[in-house]
């Protein structure tokens with residue numbers, strides 16, 4: 001398990017720069033495409049994630065970070081559920097601008113900061129919960145990403161990783177494969193004006209470790225109580241682990 005490798009990039013720094021530039025270009029159309037291409041299922045996946053960590057959100061003093069927060073949908077759901085400010089971070093400035101607009105329009109007050117998930121400007125053992133939705137797959141070094149989450153989590157703190165995955169059923173995997181390699185790049189490329197972004201998406205999903213392997217990597221990194229839940233036939237998986 002290394003990290004994302006967009007076509008035409010060599011090395012972690014180039015991969016990271018490519019990913020950052022790509023999300024910057026699609027930021028204004030990101031939400032529309034997300035809902036459209038997932039048939040609105042993305043809302044359910046995020047809601048389920050928030051439900052699974054609700055016990056932590058209910059604690060009055062819980063410190064929560066939504067990592068790779070993008071345009072802020074998970075952040076807003078967490079803050080609605082927990083009624084306290086949730087930190088949000090991302091390395092794409094245009095994505096954070098979209099998130100800020102949505103947060104302000106809801107009169108929420110989540111503090112946002114621009115940072116690479118591999119080098120967070122946060123103190124050791126300072127958080128009770130980290131969520132990361134559809135961001136982990138894009139990291140240039142998965143192991144380093146897990147280590148950084150462990151560093152900033154308090155002992156007993158939880159990481160929740162929501163990510164695309166490989167459906168275990170062969171027939172469904174074939175249908176899903178056709179949709180993600182043919183339909184998704186065509187529609188996504190046309191609406192976003194960035195065809196490379198929506199060719200990268202299925203490629204990055206195909207290369208990303210399956211749910212079992214990701215769980216194993218989390219254990220290897222040092223997480224305990226690791227478990228995962230597949231959603232939508234395994235197209236998506238939510239992994240939880242504790243420091």
Ligand SMILES: C[S@@+](CC[C@H](N)C(=O)[O-])C[C@H]1O[C@@H](n2cnc3c(N)ncnc32)[C@H](O)[C@@H]1O
Nearest residue numbers: 023068069070090091092116117133134135138
């Ligand atoms: C697919 S979007 C997901 C956004 C949001 N979490 C959601 O659920 O819609 C992935 C996000 O991860 C961010 N990202 C990718 N790699 C990152 C890194 N190394 N550090 C910080 N943010 C990163 C991108 O900028 C992008 O906003």
